Amino acid sequence: MILDTPWPDIIARGVLLAIAAIIWVVVLIRLNGLRSLSKMTNFDFVMTIALGSLVAGAAQASDWKAFAQAMVAMAGLFVVQAASARLRKTSDSVEDLMQNDPVFLMRDGKFCDDALTYTRVAKSDLIAKLREANVLDYGQVRAVVLETTGDVSVLHGDHLEETIVENVKRV
CATH class of the missing domain: 3.30.240.20 (bsu07140 like domains)
Known part of the structure; x- marks a missing residue:
């Protein structure tokens, strides 16, 4: 139980999980490309916010299953972003559905x-x-x-x- 855990262990765990999550984000950005955290579309903005939330969740994970779930969810966000970018390029109706007009x-x-x-x-x-x-x-x-x-x-x-x-x- 977390309440029985000594403070140095809690701090070390939080720091290590945060570092691992950030390294994972960097790997995902390198795989997905420079546009990953751009704010070119409203979808990109939502992804950036969701990614930050998942990094925070990973850093606070109480067990390895919760940590792994956050890491998989981050990868899922990048997959969805890459797929939506490809769909937007190929279909005007998808573009219209996903994007507001300036x-x-x-x-x-x-x-x-x-x-x-x-x-x-x-x-x-x-x-x-x-x-x-x-x-x-x-x-x-x-x-x-x-x-x-x-x-x-x-x-x-x-x-x-x-x-x-x-x-x-x-x-």
């Missing part, structure tokens, strides 16, 4: 109020993102896009190549 929040210096409402983004939050992007004048803003990952892209300057925003949804 949305204009601002276009040519004007706020897209309907899009702000639709995406539940507060105007004050958008203005904060404009400040982060060093926007000094709304007239500089060619587009602000709420990306599929939840990131906000601020495109400003003299010219915007339309192909950069061709798949962005107008609300």
Whole structure:
């Protein structure tokens, strides 16, 4: 029982299990490729969060079966991510099912109020993102896009190549 275990043993066990879990994650990332922990899609973001939870669970495992289950679950996440990436490449319907559309929040210096409402983004939050992007004048803003990952892209300057925003949804 864990309560009967001396503190040095608990610490050593936690450290060793955490190290083993991290090494396993590194191996899985090397096998799956650089995109493993990117945040290119909402699925990637969910995978990253789930992976962190599984690493924590592995580090706290009370027995070897629980540890092994966490390690297998991590591998399963990578398999599902790789399979979904391949499916998204081959099928537009799978892509549409798995991926949200990016949305204009601002276009040519004007706020897209309907899009702000639709995406539940507060105007004050958008203005904060404009400040982060060093926007000094709304007239500089060619587009602000709420990306599929939840990131906000601020495109400003003299010219915007339309192909950069061709798949962005107008609300």
